Amino acid sequence: MSKTYPVHETFHTFQGEGVHIGRPAYFIRLYGCPIHCPWCDSAGTWHPTWTPAGIDRLTAEQLAADAGGSLSPVVVITGGEPCIHDLEPLITACHKVGLKVHIETSGAFPITGEPDWVTLSPKKWKPPIEESLFKANEIKIIVEEPSDIPLYSELLMLNKYSYDHVWLHPEWSKRESPAVLNAISDAVKYGMRTFRAGWQIHKLYSVDSLDPNSRPLVPLGGEEERGY
Secondary structure, three states: OOEEEEEEEEEEEEEOOOOOOOOOOEEEEEEOOOOOOOOOOOHHOOOOOOOOOEEEEEEEHHHHHHHHHOOOEEEEEEEEOHHOOOOOHHHHHHOOOOOOEEEEOOOOOOOOOOEEEEEEHHHHHHHOOOHHHHHHHHEEEEOOOOOOHHHHHHHOOOOOOOOEEEEEOHHHHHHOHHHHHHHHHHHHHHOOOOOOEOHHHHHHHHHOOHHOOOOOOOOOOOHHOOOO
């Protein structure tokens, strides 16, 4: 029997972050995440008071076929935390229909399969494992407060590992915080050469919501000022 995956949503959009910013992408967002960041922007995949009555479970082949019909050359598998699932069958199925596969993960769990690109966004509540650090093509650090930059630099062992791109993103509810923005600016100007200032341009365009299959954001506790 083909492996099935619990699917929160699939939608056609463009990548709003990182090296591939602005490029078309088909997102597959899977259910489940044991990390539970307080500012999570995909809390609908795990929020205890927003559990749906039924969850769609689709095979790797079904998901790959849907993605292949989207006109996007790239599939982004995300969550939640996608790597709590065995992604090898899904990645293989996508490759068979000619799609590139990108993964967005915290790095706290083993990355299965052979993705074409790995964006690793570490979380201090459950740090990344070393084997995932080896597979990362880019790093995305979410900066909630200035002290996060040195903290994540230590968790990621940036003195030991060399990455071409280490993005510093303001946590969305802090995107106008002078302290956070200045800390990012100083790190880019005076810190490691691989630090790059990041942003989430898909939120500025509201592009995800243009696809009817994209689900509304779930507020954490209903407090919008805390982010999503």
